[in-house]
Amino acid sequence: MNLPAKPNESNAAVQNLYSDAYDWTNQCVKCGYCLPACPTYESMGVESASPRGRINLVKMAAEGKIDFQKDLAEPIDLCLGCRACETACPVGVPYGHILEAAKEAIENSPSANQKNKMTRIKKLALVHFFPYPKRMNRIGSAVQLYQKTGLSKLIRSSNILQKVSPALAYLEQALPDIETSSKRIRPGTIMPAKGETKLKVAFFTGCIMDSMMSRINRLSIELLTIAGCEVILPENQNCCGALHSHQGETIQAKALAKRNIQAFMQTDADVIVNNAGGCGASLLEYGHLLAEDQEWAAAARAFSEKSKDISQILHQLGPLPFTEGWQGIVSYQDSCHLRNVQKVQKEPRLLLQSIPGVSYVEMEGFDRCCASGGIYNLLHFDESMKILDEKMKNLNETKATTIVTVNPGCQMQMSIGIQREGAANQMKSLHLVEVLAKACGLD
């Protein structure tokens, strides 16, 4: 019988993974209860694409039995990080932490220098764009220009993107119409509550939300104010760092977290509100991310405790003053990080059901990942589309005309699904905030 041997002490990378994640991997009793919850196990059908398989591979790597790049990297890379397995686990194995430790180990392993092109592009975006709000805004403006000038129509009709990368082609079409930057609410602004001030909230703008989906941010803030919130937009806030954590760039993720903690803890807000499931999960885990950092641990915990999704606040302060209502069948696709990490599932549904005129229909598999997975759909296009196409079958069954999400990645992924079905005339993918705002007569 093979027993866990201490890994070769000379190999620092193995030793690091061992001290970071080995105890967590040992909590797994291999019961396999996670298998039915895992979207990649369902679509790929091999144990290495399951949470139990991945946890065991991390354990093997920490024991020095397998190679980080040759054996561990691919199964870990193919994980969506949806963390549905955590909700199925009867013994509470912290899969998300294991995954991030593995990604960091792979990223830093000595043999990691032979990176492919995609990895370099990924790194460029993570290191040079997402952390910098100004650069992100410039991208947003560029995209807006691209859409406004008709260049987008030209590109679409030429089919050139389809030839270069089908993933990018879909994504290009899934991009929302970007609002002119003059409407963007500037950092440092304080928006008073409409009517009585029930709550003081600080609003987290996010990097992609702020640059590409600034309209949703603006509508979020307006909704919060009509619900009775004074909304502060702290200056110097930045990307939450989720994408960095998920790609093993832990050092950068920590730096981003610290800047956000500093920016928000200076305000006297009762709650820190965000409108993107993925960002919210990341903010909620600052306490864990910085737990070992003596200087920051307490502030990080306090920050995480204050962090809430916008649906929680709107539901808490509701009912909203609906003036226009909504027509047609509406279905809701859970954001994995909102559902599985933040444990928020009923509020978005209750809000949608409260809109006059909405006929709400739950779809089969609503809690299963749409396979957007941050940038998973770009990096693993075929695997992602296989899962998405299954989801679209379930969605079509509901006959919904609106599919609602609470995360930019999910929203774009569902748009891609609609395009693939050729259903753009019958169905729209919208953010919860867009639907609520429209029903309240905001635009």
Add this chain to the structure above:
Amino acid sequence: MEKEALVDLRKVIPGDRMFLDLAERYCYSYDASFGEYLPEIVIQPKNAEEISAVVKLANTHKIPVYPRGSGTSLSGGPLPVKGGMVLDMTLLRDKLIIDRENMLAIVSPGVITADIHKKAEEAGLFYPPDPSSSNVATIGGNLLENSSGPKGLKYGTTKEYVIGLEVVTPTGEIIRTGGKTVKNVTGYDLTRLIVGSEGTLGIVTEAIIRLIPKPQSKQTFVAHFNHLIDSGHAITSILSSGILPSALELMDNACIRAVESYRPSGLPLQAEAILIIEIDGHPLAIEEEINKCADICRAEGASYVKIAETEEERQTIWSARKLVSPAITQMGPTKISEDATVPRSQIPAMMERLNNIREKYGLNLVVFGHAGDGNLHPNIITDKRNITEMKKVELAVSEIFEAAIDLGGTLSGEHGIGTLKSPYMEMELGITGVNMMKKIKEAWDPNNILNPGKIFPDKGQTRVVLVP
């Protein structure tokens, strides 16, 4: 893997369903029990013909074959202890036919057991065997391990429901056993021989299982006992009163404490036992029966009895039982889960023997399980990296088996023998009994190809060895 064998295998299985890389092989090196054994190759067959061809090649090249469902075995059933090839059966899941007229289901072995439950219930029918892993485990694994769950008390175990099989034999032939009739006495009952054979006598490629009408309704109640012995008497009194509960579960004081420290649920810390009893059937009948059971518990000295009035209250009662697993693993990462079973009249005596074992070795030993059918689950919570403690665990496990057999019971009620209990086979069956079984194995599998290293101990092995 031998080159020639590989060349031959490639002729019968497409490359994308054959895995030689280290990562995938490590992913099939374990199950939910103990130990890790690296196979040489993992194959995902899609039908009986492919399996037959693979098994024939395995005989030619003398390669061990290890069939595997979802790998939830608690006894080491699918572990590739002698290397060779793992056959991942999960792709054989095309067939799940409910035949209402004949009250049967015809299923492929890779179908998940819970999907059979669901499909049967949609047709107003019922497949009772309910291992706690039924949302994950395959029916093929359930059949070969003859695994059951809480409902065994009233409805019997998996073997009572299997009436026909298609099987690939250890030499690669495809045979059919039994059929679609409940009554069938034509020749030896090979169906029953193969069910529970732990994959040593054949690979099931299709099964015909019997369904029964779905009970109309169910009710649940919980009773707390300050003295374990009283709970034992309550169990025997209920069962001799003419009432057959569909579940009768017990948690001991160590379980209660573990659950309370993990997630406080208002359980009584001073209680030595909690019984959870569920009764199903006609609503009017169960109303009367549940009250009678509750009265019996009170008369036997229960300190608290509560009948669930709503579905929510029912869930609350069961949640305490469901929290046992997560709660006890908080006490250590390694869980050795046993399923020694005694005649139900001996439950109090068995509980006392288990208490003595816990004290003798100073181990974290908790007991819960299906008390109604005498199928207890003593679990030892430990850390496999602590060699000194693991050595004590080995001795304690041996004593648990001795106790069960002393009291007229058996090594395993539902998990199977596999690798962990094989050293004790002689203790229960005697040398002649084990030899009769070996003769069957040798006649069916002359090359010892199918799941070698299971059920029968290696020469000279007299107790389980968990650590070197």
